[in-house]
Amino acid sequence: MQRLVAILSLSLASLLGLACDPLEPTPAELDAATEDRAQAFEQRDTDPDALPTTPELATPERVDVDIDPGDNQACVDCHPAAAQTWTGSLHQRAWIEPAFQTSYAREPLAFCRTCHVPRADPEHEPPAQLAALGVDCVSCHVRDDVVHTGLGEDGGSPKALAGHRVVRSADFGETACASCHQFEFPRKAHRAPGTLMQKTMLEHERSEWSELDCADCHFPKREDTGGRDHGMSVSRDPELLRASLHAAVTRVDADTLRFELEPVGVGHRFPTGDLFRRLALSVEARDHAGRVIEVERRYLARHFDAEVDGHGYIGEAPDDRLSGPASVSLSLARADQAAELRWQVSYQRVDSRDHAHPERSQLAGEVVLARGVITP
Known part of the structure; x- marks a missing residue:
């Protein structure tokens, strides 16, 4: 049986294993x-x-x-x-x-x-x-x-x-x-x-x-x-987290990389728990000197509107956390000038989220799940 993985907010209920009476019996x-x-x-x-x-x-x-x-x-x-x-x-x-x-x-x-x-x-x-x-x-x-x-x-x-x-x-x-x-x-x-x-x-x-x-x-x-x-x-176990995701990345055309992602043995969304947890996908284009000339990112998470609606409520946008196999594409305008494209998938526990600039959000922890390099 594959081992399920969860990733909880911290969260919280201790299970299975017996407890005892307050006084130790003879x-x-x-x-x-x-x-x-x-x-x-x-x-x-x-x-x-x-x-x-x-x-x-x-x-x-x-x-x-x-x-x-x-x-x-x-x-x-x-x-x-x-x-x-x-x-x-x-x-x-x-x-x-x-x-x-x-x-x-x-x-x-x-x-x-x-x-x-x-x-x-x-x-x-x-x-x-x-x-x-x-x-x-x-x-x-x-x-x-x-x-x-x-x-x-x-x-x-x-x-x-x-x-x-x-x-x-x-x-x-x-x-x-x-x-x-x-x-x-x-x-x-x-x-x-x-x-x-x-x-x-x-x-x-x-x-x-x-x-x-x-x-x-x-x-x-x-x-x-x-x-x-x-x-x-769970969420503090890097080995367990890495075993919970299969990631493969291919270059489908001159400026686009496709991430093929599939959770492994996970019995809920990945990540789950705290609403600020997310998967961070990124691609860096580097020139022949190793300088970063462009970066593209995508966050798979629960997404919320920045402002309240006419009823005074903050709405929730589509949830794109993983619940099964998914294909995600990232495009770079200057990819044709790059000597190499470096990609990465990370599991992030966000402490304080920046809605306007999610890449500036403060992190409580991060685990790199997969990474690689693609050359022309």
Whole structure:
């Protein structure tokens, strides 16, 4: 199976891998819990309502700040392998990550706090302990003091469960992600009601990989532990990004280069997530001395009008991010004078976008996905 790729805003829901009760159980309590779970599963065979497996999962946990952040430590203690990969991940660093903090300094909104530190009160700045946890185990796996997770390879076998009640759901891998990876623009953003600021889930539903859920690719199974990797490197993993795109460029006539682009194993638009992410295509014409005599660029991204319309809304132009194979041509007026044409495709995380001059936009990060040289 090809590995799906995503590229999230930073974004945000930690999946799969079990969490624990706040108090670490003794071995005797674990044995008793295992027996209780075995009986519960037997009861489920005759009473489907005894142990629900497809709950309605709410949006990320929003709890009072006086709830002990140490709750998450109980999860870490019982699930060290998952915790090891979560530590230092974009989920754990969701609040403290430098690129987010730069954006947040410009717009310190409760809207942002809701997903970047979901256990804190969004109406106030988060306390240091919760800020350091970002999106933790409890944020995604605990609802009403009950642990939720996916079905797992064991299909919910009692031998794999102990220490706390666990509700398993076939759609957990998508449902837990949706609230922070697909949402509307905040109020006063001059967008028509229903306009999505991020729409990764919708993109996934329309992709050829829709039968898989987010966790199948973004939380791959670890061979050493049998559990799921919670590292979530995605948009910060250059090797993974480069493997996600096939690019070929040919000179179709004297002044035109054609880019043939195809995402590889990507279950949504490429790039996805933050609305400022984009693919940057460029061609440089250089003379025999190596001097740049002309540059042409094209950005594959979500595009928005620069001004509000008659209703006070900012409209969205056609979205040309990749959802499948695409052909894009760039033309240069002075290509016939060039000794060589240098082309490049880059994945860019934009911090601040310049609508009038997109090439002047401030970048939070860039990864060159492919490049080459064409000579006459």
